[in-house]
Amino acid sequence: MQSKESNGLIFVRLFPNEDIYESLKEVCAKHNVTTAVILSGVGQLKKFRLGYFVKKNDYAPEFFEEPHELLALNGLISKGANGYDFHLHAVLGNREKKAIGGHLIEGIVEVTCELVLLKSDAKLFRRIEEATGLAGLFVE
Numbered sequence: 001m002q003s004k005e006s007n008g009l010i011f012v013r014l015f016p017n018e019d020i021y022e023s024l025k026e027v028c029a030k031h032n033v034t035t036a037v038i039l040s041g042v043g044q045l046k047k048f049r050l051g052y053f054v055k056k057n058d059y060a061p062e063f064f065e066e067p068h069e070l071l072a073l074n075g076l077i078s079k080g081a082n083g084y085d086f087h088l089h090a091v092l093g094n095r096e097k098k099a100i101g102g103h104l105i106e107g108i109v110e111v112t113c114e115l116v117l118l119k120s121d122a123k124l125f126r127r128i129e130e131a132t133g134l135a136g137l138f139v140e
Contacts, residue, residue, distance in 0.1 A: 003027045005119070010036070014113035020045065021086065021106065027117070028077060028084050035124050036117040038088065041073025043113030050102035056133025059103060068092035068105060068108040071099065076137065077117070078124040085126045085135065 001023050002013045013053050014023050028036065046067040051059030075088035091101040123140035 010117040012115040035120040036077040040116040043070045043109040044110040047109040048107035049105040
């Protein structure tokens with residue numbers, strides 16, 4: 001992994017077999033991130049899991065073994081009491097140029113992953129909402 005911060009932007013390059021979430025945790029710690037918005041994410045992932053919220057505690061996860069192009073990645077990162085909280089959504093394409101998307105639950109880099117994060121000092125936190133079971137975003 002490589003990362004460089006300039007004017008509130010963090011540029012990240014992930015390499016083959018790196019875990020996208022573990023790498024993002026390291027990047028956030030290295031650059032003292034309180035909150036960040038993922039502005040751009042492209043590359044290729046393998047062994048990834050996407051979800052679709054159905055109901056409380058059920059994201060209907062689906063695992064994909066084969067590499068797919070990461071066409072778009074966006075979301076929010078916030079620093080919580082127990083580390084970093086992520087809410088990321090991804091769109092990926094297969095060899096046939098068919099796109100799939102959803103909540104990115106996990107993923108491993110196949111060839112590369114290039115990310116741009118916008119760093120903010122906004123204090124955000126997540127709390128489980130009883131009605132839906134979602135970890136909702138709240139502003140401090």
